[in-house]
Amino acid sequence: MIDLPALGATGAYRSRNIQTVTDVAGTALAELSLVPPLYVNRTMAALRRSSIMPADERADAMIRAAKLFATATIDGLTVEEYQHAVSRVGGVPISSVVTATTTVAERVAKAHASVQYARPRGAVDNWRDPLTRTGRSVWTRRGNVFAVHAAGNHPGTHSIWPEALALGYRVAVRPSSRDPFTPHRLVAALRSAGFADDQVVLLPTDHAGADAILHGADLGMVYGGEEVTRKYCEAATVLPQGPGRSKILITADVDWRDHLDVIVSSVSGHGGTGCVNTTAIFVEGDPTPLAEAVAARLSAATPLPPEDDKAVLPVQPVAVAKAIERHLLKKAAGARLWLGGDGVVGELGDGSAALLPAVFQLDDPAAPQAGVELPFPCVWFAPWTPEAGTEPLKNTLVLNAMTHDTQLIDRLLGEPTISNLYLGSQHTHWMDPSVPHDGYLADFLMRNKGVIRN
Amino acid sequence: MPLTADQILDLPFDVQPDPDEFIRAAMEWHFNPETGCKFWLDRAATLGFDPRADVKTHEDLRLFPNVAAELRDVRGEDLIPRGYGNQPDVVGFFESGGTTGAPKRVVLMRDWLDRMVSWSNANLDRHGVPRAENWLGVIPTGPHVVGTLFRHHAVTHGRHGFTIDLDPRWVKRLVADGQFGQVDAYAQHLIDQAADVLRTQDIGLLTITPPLLERLARDEKLVALVNERVKCIRWGGTQMDADSRHLFKTEVFPEVALCGEYGSTMIIGVAGERAGISVDDPCVFDSFSPYVTFTVVAPKSLEPVSYGERGRVLVNHVSKSFLLPSNLERDVATRIPQVNGLVGDSVADISTVAVFEDEDVIEGVY
Structure with missing residues (x-):
């Protein structure tokens, strides 16, 4: 059994309130210490009191932490054991977990550099910069303590919040019960590399404790669904990471046959569990041939246990998989079924089931199903017309627009509810530290402060 | 000399009656047309058994159905046993929190208030809580019995009582409406008022709810103040x-x-933490047996679970002043043996009935 204590401001804390973390087959794999709000409050107060590491030492520590995260045995777990646990509990294909280990390490090692992409060209990092003598903006933190309600769908999501540490924030992470391993390993690595216990903490906790974490922080980031977006959309101190609803648009001047690999990968890459996986594809003209081709390609995926090197589909406990299936089939009523219409549950015989790909075709670009985002390769095709315009493409984390219509591109770029616009043939889950994900995190964490010295 | 039925129901708090004799006396009292209350005398017609003939032991209380829901509409006066005569010493009518629907009503008689509070005071003595301190209660008053119990406690175990009013029903309304900012503001309002009393008065004992205590603990100055002055x-x-x-x-x-x-209001009193248990042991609560008795039961069969197992808390209140057997509370607890072989169970690690995650809410990837 893997022991996952809370990592508090005075070290590891084992609570009486233990949550047993089970794998997709229901086998207990880890014991997670849940802390009460009282413990959270005291920890958040300690973060606020703690001293700040100089920026150069932070960068040095993060580079070393990244190496430890990707290579070291941490709290008794080798990298392989860690990856196996993430895969078995979250159901994420192991190959995707292995890739994410590297990605997270690279992002952590370069966080001190990547945050600089968000700094306005007019701002300097330090008041000692000679530019402030004649008046300048100094890029400063909006607060000192940052809270994260982490995601559990994919370990790669943990590549973003470490930027807050690079910027000098004290950070509290509330792990998801679906992947407590990744943030546990990352926080432990950061501590081994030089961050003090009262500078970065891991606080597994229930809903009351989760509220206390946000309450005790200056700023917070919360992963969740529609309800999270609704709850926090007006809170200036909380950055909600809500539904992705990533999309592809293919206009009539582009032949999809040239881009089938990219389209299929956008839907199913990394197990199709991400907010950057494509949820809906809009096709000018008849979507039927493309839907048929994508369905044919996706139908080749076979259900395998997530820890199998060849696994490409996400796995869930059978009960969860069936609940997703019921929800999907209810939503799909009236749609043309290409794949998954007779079920998406591929039982593996041990109480777990792979979620088999699903492809549906809608007859109206405004059909609400195009916004139904589920944590497996599941895609909705819909017809698109220039008259339908940008409306069906709104509320999108990543839009891959396969078009040569420059006026349309101008309108898509101007649409405020589209976060990222990829043009040409670029799968929607493509990321780079220089390119914002849903804005740069530092947009939220930093501000420009006017400074002049004379 | 054997005690008469009346004497058994009027024993001092620290004299234990034989539990079965006590039950027989209570059945005689509550179901004799001369002494019982209108509510139970009317209700007896549809019970399907005769409590005076059929309920002879503590065990037999299980024959009673759970009539708690009927206390939502009952006329207060119909709960007063006629045996108290024409001028019954009624302290008041009190209401449950109303968490599960409309509130339920109970009657608090003077003799029960005295008996309950005396017993509870003795338990505080066992915890080493000094007498003659001033008490501060951040507690529900109004329709809730706890405020009245508190004041009586404060002037019998303590010296004077100070109170800050907490309206739990308003908090529940705010929570139901998702107005968490208002909940937060209300909690701070309570703490601010309590802080003023703590700063200006000699308070030796603080009565408070755990969430408010946790909130108080966020303020280091208040924590220091409590540590300096408060003894319990x-x-x-x-x-x-x-x-x-x-x-x-x-x-x-x-x-x-x-x-x-x-x-709870439906117990018309409290069960107290067992004295002398270490910080690492579960917090065990002993009830005022045989007047208030718990049984920890399986939720469907209502059969007792084994000691150490968890189940729903079923409460019997049987006193001269009030009768409410077979009341299934919302709480879940671990079953623990009572002290000194008293009837009923003690309870530990209480939590409310677990709410399981809603399988329907599954859209999204996080």
């Missing part, structure tokens, strides 16, 4: 998890006695 924190109203209890005892208020109480 008496908590109740909602539950305190074992980790918080440990932290309060060892880190936040290490010099202050921490003493829990588990009660």
